[in-house]
Amino acid sequence: MINFCKEKRLIYISINLSILVILFHWNCVFMEYYHQEKNVEEYIRMAKGFDGQKIISELIKYFPLGSSVLELGMGPGTDLILLKQYYNPIGSDYSEIFIDRYRKKHPNTDLFVLNAVTLETDRKFQGIYSNKVLIHLTRDELKQSIIRQIDVLEPNGIICHSFWVGDREENYHGLRFVYYTVKQLRALFKDKFNIITIDKYQEIEPDDSVFLIARKK
Numbered sequence: 001m002i003n004f005c006k007e008k009r010l011i012y013i014s015i016n017l018s019i020l021v022i023l024f025h026w027n028c029v030f031m032e033y034y035h036q037e038k039n040v041e042e043y044i045r046m047a048k049g050f051d052g053q054k055i056i057s058e059l060i061k062y063f064p065l066g067s068s069v070l071e072l073g074m075g076p077g078t079d080l081i082l083l084k085q086y087y088n089p090i091g092s093d094y095s096e097i098f099i100d101r102y103r104k105k106h107p108n109t110d111l112f113v114l115n116a117v118t119l120e121t122d123r124k125f126q127g128i129y130s131n132k133v134l135i136h137l138t139r140d141e142l143k144q145s146i147i148r149q150i151d152v153l154e155p156n157g158i159i160c161h162s163f164w165v166g167d168r169e170e171n172y173h174g175l176r177f178v179y180y181t182v183k184q185l186r187a188l189f190k191d192k193f194n195i196i197t198i199d200k201y202q203e204i205e206p207d208d209s210v211f212l213i214a215r216k217k
C-alpha cells in the first residue's frame, strides 16, 4: 500500500513537471517576439548605431515643425529622441517592455501601449511616424492599419513610414518580416493618401529600404 501511494505520488509529480516543461516551450515559441525581455535586449544590441535621421531629415521638408506626431513601434526610442528636436512626439509600442524601459529613463514622456494594427485610441495626431515597424504586420494587417491611421490623423495629417525593400516574407524565431516593392506600397496607400515622396535608401546595403511620406486625402 505504501509503495502504491509512493508510485502514485511520483506519477503525479512527473505529470506536473511535464506540463511545466510543455508550458515553458509553448511560451518561448508562441509568445510574441518583442514581448520577451531577452529578445528586446538582443534588438537593442543589434540596433545600436542605426536610426531614422535620414527619414526625419526628409520629413521636416513637408511636415510643419512643432506638430504632434505619434510614433508607432518606438522600440528603444532612438527616433523618438530625434523627433523631439523638431516635433511634439508621442511614443507607442505594442511591447510593454520597450515602453517601461524608456519610461524609466524619461519619466515625463508621453507614451502608451498601442498596437499598430488596430490603433485603439481616441486621441488625434497631426502626424504618424514609424521606422521598420509595419514590416512585422501581415499584408492584411497593414491594410487594416492604414484605415485606422486615417481615423487617428487630423485633417491634412502626414504619415512617414519605412519598410525593407523586396517581395517576400521571412520568419525569424516567430517574428514575421514582410518586404514591399515601391509599386506595392503605392498601391496600398494611394486610395487614402496623396503620396508626397517614396524613395529608396540604404540601411545596411544600397537601396535595401524605402520610406514613404504621404498626406491624408
Ligand SMILES: C[S@@+](CC[C@H](N)C(=O)[O-])C[C@H]1O[C@@H](n2cnc3c(N)ncnc32)[C@H](O)[C@@H]1O
Pocket (backbone or CB within 6 Å): 034, 047, 072, 073, 074, 075, 076, 077, 078, 079, 092, 093, 094, 095, 098, 114, 115, 116, 117, 130, 131, 132, 133, 136, 137
Ligand atoms: C524592428 S523594431 C523597430 C524599433 C524602432 N522603430 C527602431 O527603429 O529602432 C520593431 C518595433 O515594432 C514593434 N512592433 C511590432 N509589431 C507591432 C505592432 N503590431 N504594433 C506596435 N508595435 C509593434 C516592436 O515591439 C518593436 O519595437
